[in-house]
Amino acid sequence: MINPNKIKNDFSMFKNNPSLKYLDSAATSLTPDIVVEQINDYYKKYRSSINRGTSKMANDVSRKYEGSRKTIANHFNTDPSEIIFTKSTTTSINNISKSIIHLIKPNSNIVVTNMEHHSNFLPWQVLCHENNIELRVVKANHLEIKSKDVIDMIDENTLIVCIHHVSNIIGNTVDLSEISVKTNDLDVMLLVDGAQAAPHKKVDLKKINCDFYTVSAHKMCGPTGLGVLYINNRVVNKLKAFDYGGDMVTPSSVTYESFLQKSSPNKFEAGTPSIAEVLAFGVSIDYLNKIGMDQIENHEIKLKKYAINKLSKLDYVKIYNSNNNSGLIAFNINGVSVHDAMSESFISDITFDSEDIIIRDGQMCNNLTMKYVLKEKALLRASIYIYNDKNDIDMLVSQISKIYNVWR
Amino acid sequence: MEKNNLSRQIIMDHYKYPHNKVSEIINRDEYLFKKALNPSCGDEVEVFIKLENNIITDIKYIGSGCSICCSSGSIMTEELINKSINEANNKIENFNKLITGVNYDINLFEDAICFEGIKNYPARYKCAFISWETVKSLVKGDKHE
Ligand SMILES: Cc1ncc(COP(=O)(O)O)c(C=O)c1O
Numbered sequence: 001m002i003n004p005n006k007i008k009n010d011f012s013m014f015k016n017n018p019s020l021k022y023l024d025s026a027a028t029s030l031t032p033d034i035v036v037e038q039i040n041d042y043y044k045k046y047r048s049s050i051n052r053g054t055s056k057m058a059n060d061v062s063r064k065y066e067g068s069r070k071t072i073a074n075h076f077n078t079d080p081s082e083i084i085f086t087k088s089t090t091t092s093i094n095n096i097s098k099s100i101i102h103l104i105k106p107n108s109n110i111v112v113t114n115m116e117h118h119s120n121f122l123p124w125q126v127l128c129h130e131n132n133i134e135l136r137v138v139k140a141n142h143l144e145i146k147s148k149d150v151i152d153m154i155d156e157n158t159l160i161v162c163i164h165h166v167s168n169i170i171g172n173t174v175d176l177s178e179i180s181v182k183t184n185d186l187d188v189m190l191l192v193d194g195a196q197a198a199p200h201k202k203v204d205l206k207k208i209n210c211d212f213y214t215v216s217a218h219k220m221c222g223p224t225g226l227g228v229l230y231i232n233n234r235v236v237n238k239l240k241a242f243d244y245g246g247d248m249v250t251p252s253s254v255t256y257e258s259f260l261q262k263s264s265p266n267k268f269e270a271g272t273p274s275i276a277e278v279l280a281f282g283v284s285i286d287y288l289n290k291i292g293m294d295q296i297e298n299h300e301i302k303l304k305k306y307a308i309n310k311l312s313k314l315d316y317v318k319i320y321n322s323n324n325n326s327g328l329i330a331f332n333i334n335g336v337s338v339h340d341a342m343s344e345s346f347i348s349d350i351t352f353d354s355e356d357i358i359i360r361d362g363q364m365c366n367n368l369t370m371k372y373v374l375k376e377k378a379l380l381r382a383s384i385y386i387y388n389d390k391n392d393i394d395m396l397v398s399q400i401s402k403i404y405n406v407w408r
Numbered sequence: 409m410e411k412n413n414l415s416r417q418i419i420m421d422h423y424k425y426p427h428n429k430v431s432e433i434i435n436r437d438e439y440l441f442k443k444a445l446n447p448s449c450g451d452e453v454e455v456f457i458k459l460e461n462n463i464i465t466d467i468k469y470i471g472s473g474c475s476i477c478c479s480s481g482s483i484m485t486e487e488l489i490n491k492s493i494n495e496a497n498n499k500i501e502n503f504n505k506l507i508t509g510v511n512y513d514i515n516l517f518e519d520a521i522c523f524e525g526i527k528n529y530p531a532r533y534k535c536a537f538i539s540w541e542t543v544k545s546l547v548k549g550d551k552h553e
Contacts, residue, residue, distance in 0.1 A: 338450065339474035345532050346525030347416050347475055362450065377472065378450030407475070 002291060002299040004389035010034070010287075011387060021357040021392045026168060026196060026328055026383035027364075028218045032287055035221060038280045049272055051247055065275060068282030069265070072228060075285045076198075076213070078205040084229040084268040085278055086242075089195040090119040092214040092229035093162070095242040095268075096191060097123035101131065102240060103159060109134040111153045111161040113145045114368045117168050120193040121368060124162055133159075140373045143321065144172040151182045160189040165197035165213075169369045169381060171326025173197070180209045189235060195219060199385070200300060200327060202293040211235045217277065221386075222284040226277035229268070236264045245270035291386060300327030300384045307382070307393045314397070316404050320374055327384035330374075333400060336407045338362065338378040348406045355399050357392075359383075415522035422519070423475040428468050428485035439466070444542045446534050451477040455542040462493050464547075469539060476523075476532050481539035483519045493547045500544045507536050 008014045010032040013022070022030060048055065050062040066080070073080040086092045110124050114137050128135040136153045138145055145163065154161060161183055166173050176192060183190040191212040197203055199220035205213055213230035217223055231239070241248055241261060248270040253260035261267050288296065307329055308322050320330040333341055338361040344351050352359055360381045363370045370376055382396055433439060439456040446452070451473030458466035467485045471478055487503075488496045503520055505512035509527035526536045 337472075337474035337477075339477075339532075339535065343529075343531055345476060345529050346412060347419055376450075377452065 002295050002386060004299075004387050007291070007387045012036075014387070017356065019356045021355070021395050023382040023384065023388060023392060023396060024358045024360050025199070025219070025385035025388075026381065027360050028224070029199060029221050029385055030387065031223065032221055032284070034287060035223065035280045035283045038283045039223060039276045042276045042279055050275055052272075061275065061279075064282075065273075065278055068278050071282040071285050075289065076203055076205045076230065077207070078230060079233065081264050082205075082230055082233055084231055084265045085273050086227040086229050086268075087225060087274070088218075088227040089117075089193060089214040089216045090227075092212075092227045093120050093191070093193065094123045095229070096160075096212055096239075097127050099239040099242060100160065100189070101127070103238060104131050104133060105157070106133070107157045108159045109136050109155075109157055111136045111138065111150065111158055111163075113138040113140070113150070113163055114372045115140050115145055115167045115170070116162070116164055116366070116368060117193065117195070118365045118367070120162055120164060120191075124160075138163075140369075143170050143373060144324075145174050147175045147178045150174075150179050154179075154182050154186060154188055156186050156188075158183075158186065158188045160191055160211075162191045163193070165192050165194045165203070166200070166326060167366075167369065168196045169328070169330050169364050169366055169374070169379075170321045170324065171196070171328030171330075172321070172324045173201075173326070176208050176210065183211075184209065196328075199288075200293075201297045205230055217281045217284065220284060221287055222281040223274075223277040226274050226281055228281070231264060231268065233264065236267065239268075241267050241270065243270040247271065288386075296386055297325075299386065301325045303327070303384050303388060303390070303393060304329060306390060307384075307396070310393065310397045311400070314401060314404075316408070317400060320379065327388075329382045329384075330379055331382075332376065332379050333404050333407075336403060338380050340407060341380060341403050348403075350399075350402050350406050352396075352399055352403070355395060357396055357399055359396070412525065415525060418519055418522045419475065419479040422479035422482040426478060426482035428489075429478075429482060430468050430470055432470065433468060439468075440546045442542050442546050444538050446473065446477065446538055451535055451538060453477065453481055453539045453542060455481075455539055455546065457543060457546055459493070459547070464488055464491055464493070464496055464543075467543070471539070474532075474535050476526070476535040477538055480523060480536045483522070484539045484543065487517060487520050488543060496543060496547060500540050503540050504537060507533060 011030050012033050013030045046057050048058040048061050050065045069080045069083050073083045112124050138150050190210040192210045194213050195216045198215040211232045215228040217226040250260040311317050316334040318332045342361045362378050433456050441456040443454040453471035456468045457464050467489050469481045471481050502512040502516050507523050507526040523536050
């Protein structure tokens with residue numbers, strides 16, 4: 001069982017901010033000290049580039065960099081050649097959208113859903129507009145995307161299906177198994193946005209059997225500025241490289257006329273990568289595995305149940321996702337705008353911020369879910385992670401009632 | 409009552425019992441109107457004005473959002489009704505100064521001075537100004553957006 005109080009000791013953020021109640025890990029998680037120390041070590045002890053030059057130090061760092069890739073590959077049950085480092089989930093998805101343009105035919109279509117984060121919707125909307133092909137949007141049914149509705153949208157002209165694994169407002173998990181059977185049958189590509197899944201549960205990419213899977217390190221105890229993009233080896237040859245430059249090319253092959261690309265993962269990692277971040281993220285993955293992904297998932301589900309139980313006693317709180325197994329709580333306080341609840345003004349200094357309770361307000365970069373699924377202009381989201389405990393929830397609930405009393 | 413508390417009370421009153429706020433306008437074609445959004449927090453206002461001989465003879469708004477946005481909309485309608493375009497523009501300009509902590513003509517305003525405190529909360533500037541800004545663009549001739 002997870003002991004959040006022990007885990008809190010791993011994070012200097014809590015020492016430096018003793019009253020912090022951090023309930024915004026779905027936006028970005030905190031980073032344990034050992035991960036920060038790894039970044040420091042790289043800069044202070046063995047700063048050098050990778051795969052360039054032949055010094056002992058450079059070789060060591062190259063080995064560590066590839067070691068990190070291996071750790072991450074093992075974690076997701078896949079081969080290191082299928083793990084590509086990018087800047088973020090956003091960059092990963094945009095890159096894929098550009099690397100398949102040449103595969104578009106006049107009758108192609110792309111399948112997405114109306115519960116995607118903007119980063120898994122806008123690149124596809126743009127691609128469809130610019131190439132004059134159909135964008136098929138699967139609509140949520142009872143606040144979740146049903147795999148059957150996705151399957152019904154896919155046909156032999158579908159180029160790619162782009163779908164979240166866990167949604168970033170509601171927190172529901174999409175059942176990907178039947179979807180991937182269909183995409184594999186029809187030889188359609190499947191991209192899964194795992195930004196909200198990978199931090200919270202065991203993700204087995206062999207089992208999921210998709211073509212692309214995206215992760216943001218900063219949401220899972222890792223550094224900012226690093227994304228992991230899984231590219232199934234079976235599609236590598238179909239894709240255009242994202243960028244052209246150093247390290248993605250066999251150096252001696254470059255002539256005035258042509259060059260030879262390396263194979264994956266190098267093909268997709270032109271230029272000097274985020275070395276410190278990659279090394280650090282290997283440490284994050286080890287850290288999470290030491291706690292155990294199943295333990296993490298159970299902890300979040302249990303703490304959410306505790307929260308829902310308390311919140312449902314407040315009849316002025318509207319909860320949108322009481323029942324699903326996630327660490328996300330999407331809610332509104334009746335009669336109180338999210339802005340008034342969150343941020344201090346000269347009218348009220350009783351807000352979440354005033355008690356160092358960090359949650360998220362607004363549209364969470366997902367206006368489709370807000371507008372078409374929840375039909376709300378804005379809401380509040382508390383998100384639970386490994387370091388959260390009952391006290392964080394108690395403080396949240398008590399502040400909600402204080403805020404309500406200011407405005408009722 | 410301390411000045412801040414008084415301001416707070418007046419703003420709360422306008423928030424809870426807004427003036428000239430409607431849920432819909434039936435005879436839209438008699439008005440100039442424009443919608444504005446505060447994307448960060450979901451504030452949304454639509455302002456309607458009736459201009460006769462360069463005078464704002466009627467002003468209404470539809471809105472939802474935070475206390476500052478809604479009360480500022482209510483106070484704005486009171487401050488700008490029956491003003492000429494020039495007077496309205498002058499007031500809007502001075503209100504902008506008022507909420508950003510720049511010297512302004514205090515004699516121009518009644519309830520609007522309650523918003524002086526906004527100068528210390530720049531994150532809420534947009535909430536306070538959104539409805540005023542909309543009138544400014546309406547009298548300039550932008551409409552039906
Ligand atoms: C489901 C989902 N997809 C994509 C993203 C974008 O991630 P990033 O900002 O790290 O690129 C997020 C982050 O908020 C997310 O929750």
